[in-house]
Amino acid sequence: MHDIYNFVSGPLVWASFIIFFAGCLYRLISMAVLARKKDVFVYEYMSFKFGLRSILHWITPFGTVKWRKNPFFTIVTFTFHICIIFIPIFLSAHIILWKESWGVSWWYISDTAADVLTIVAIASCIFFLVRRIVLPEVKYLTSISDYVILAIVAAPFITGFWTYHQWPGFRIMGILHIIAGETMLAAIPFTRLIHMIFFPFTRGYMGSEFGAVRHAKDW
Amino acid sequence: MEKRTLIIYTLIILLGCIFAVMSGYSQEDVTTVEDSAFEKKMRPGVPFLHDQHNEQAELDECNTCHHVYEDGKLVEYDSSEGQECSECHTINKGDNPISLVNIYHLQCKGCHQEKKAGPIMCSECHPR
Numbered sequence: 001m002h003d004i005y006n007f008v009s010g011p012l013v014w015a016s017f018i019i020f021f022a023g024c025l026y027r028l029i030s031m032a033v034l035a036r037k038k039d040v041f042v043y044e045y046m047s048f049k050f051g052l053r054s055i056l057h058w059i060t061p062f063g064t065v066k067w068r069k070n071p072f073f074t075i076v077t078f079t080f081h082i083c084i085i086f087i088p089i090f091l092s093a094h095i096i097l098w099k100e101s102w103g104v105s106w107w108y109i110s111d112t113a114a115d116v117l118t119i120v121a122i123a124s125c126i127f128f129l130v131r132r133i134v135l136p137e138v139k140y141l142t143s144i145s146d147y148v149i150l151a152i153v154a155a156p157f158i159t160g161f162w163t164y165h166q167w168p169g170f171r172i173m174g175i176l177h178i179i180a181g182e183t184m185l186a187a188i189p190f191t192r193l194i195h196m197i198f199f200p201f202t203r204g205y206m207g208s209e210f211g212a213v214r215h216a217k218d219w
Numbered sequence: 220m221e222k223r224t225l226i227i228y229t230l231i232i233l234l235g236c237i238f239a240v241m242s243g244y245s246q247e248d249v250t251t252v253e254d255s256a257f258e259k260k261m262r263p264g265v266p267f268l269h270d271q272h273n274e275q276a277e278l279d280e281c282n283t284c285h286h287v288y289e290d291g292k293l294v295e296y297d298s299s300e301g302q303e304c305s306e307c308h309t310i311n312k313g314d315n316p317i318s319l320v321n322i323y324h325l326q327c328k329g330c331h332q333e334k335k336a337g338p339i340m341c342s343e344c345h346p347r
C-alpha cells in the first residue's frame with residue numbers, strides 16, 4: 001500500500017500537472033497559429049472591450065437569452081461549474097496535502113460545505129447524463145466520448161466522497177480517487193474539457209465580431 | 220487460618236493491587252492524540268496507543284517525537300514529554316490551524332513513509 005500510495009501521490013501528481021499545463025499551453029499556441037493561418041481577421045477583430053462585454057454576460061447566470069430560456073439547466077450548469085472549481089481548490093484535505101508537500105496553504109471551506117457541494121456536483125452529473133439520454137435533440141448530438149468525459153468528471157467526486165465517509169473499501173477508493181483526479185486534470189487539454197481554457201478566447205472573439213463588426217449582441 | 224488459605228488470600232489481594240495500579244496507569248496512558256489547541260475539530264481524535272506504538276515501532280528515544288530545539292538545532296539529550304506539541308508549535312485562537320495540523324502530519328506520516336510501515340492515508344489515522 002505504501003508503494004502504491006507514494007507512486008500515485010508523488011510521480012503521478014507531477015505527471016498530471018505537467019500534462020495539464022504543457023498540454024493547455026500547446027493547445028493554446030497551436031490554436032493561435034492555426035487562427036493566424038486560416039483567418040488573419042481573427043486578430044484584427046479581437047477587441048478587449050467587446051470581448052469582455054460578451055464574456056461577462058455569459059458568466060452571469062441568466063445574463064444571456066440562452067440562459068433565460070432554460071432556467072433549470074442554467075442553474076444546474078452554474079452550480080456545477082462552481083463546484084468543480086471550488087471543491088478541488090478549497091477542500092481542507094487538499095489544502096492539508098499542499099501544505100505537507102509545498103508548505104503553502106490558503107482559505108478552505110468546511111467539510112460540511114464540501115459534502116453539500118459534492119452531492120450537488122454528483123447530482124448535476126446525473127442530471128447531465130439523464131438529459132443526454134432523454135432529450136432527443138441532445139441525444140442526437142451525443143457520442144460515446146461525451147459519456148466518457150462525464151464519467152471522468154464525475155469520478156473524482158464520487159470516489160472522494162466515498163473515501164471521506166469511509167464506506168467499505170475506502171482505502172482502495174482513496175487510491176482510485178487520486179488517480180481519478182489526475183485523470184481529469186490530464187484529460188483537460190485533450191478533450192472538450194479544454195473549453196475551460198478556450199472559453200475566454202472563443203467567447204471573446206464572438207463578442208468582438210458581434211460587437212465591433214456586426215454591431216449586435218451575442219447574448 | 221490455614222497456611223494455604225492465607226497464601227491464596229494474599230495472592231488475591233496482591234493481584235487486586237496490581238490490577239488497580241495497572242488500570243490506574245492505563246487510564247493515564249495516552250490512547251489518542253487530541254491537541255487542545257484545535258478549537259473546532261474537523262475529525263475525531265487520532266487513536267494512538269502510545270506505549271504499544273513505540274514498542275512496536277521500536278522507538279526507544281522519547282525525543283524522536285518529544286524533541287527540544289536550541290538555536291534551530293535539535294538537542295540530542297533533551298526531551299519535552301508532557302508538553303503538548305502546540306505549546307511550542309503555537310497557533311493563535313481563531314487562526315488557520317493548518318500549520319499545527321502539518322507538524323503532526325510531518326512527524327507521524329513522515330516517519331511512516333520513511334519506514335514504509337504504519338498508516339499514511341487520512342482515513343487510516345482519522346477513523347470516523
Ligand code: HEM
Nearest residue numbers: 088093114115118156157160161163164178181182341342
Ligand atoms: C490531484 C489529485 C487529487 C488528490 C491527491 C486528492 C486527494 C484527496 C484526499 C486525500 C481526500 C480526502 C479523503 C479523506 O478525507 O479521507 C480528497 C477528498 C475529496 N476530493 Fe480529492 N484529490 C485530488 C483531486 C480531486 C479533484 C480533481 C476533485 C474534483 C473535481 C476532487 C474532489 C474531492 C472530493 C469531492 C472529496 C471529498 C470531499 C467531501 O466529501 O467532504 N479531488 N481528495
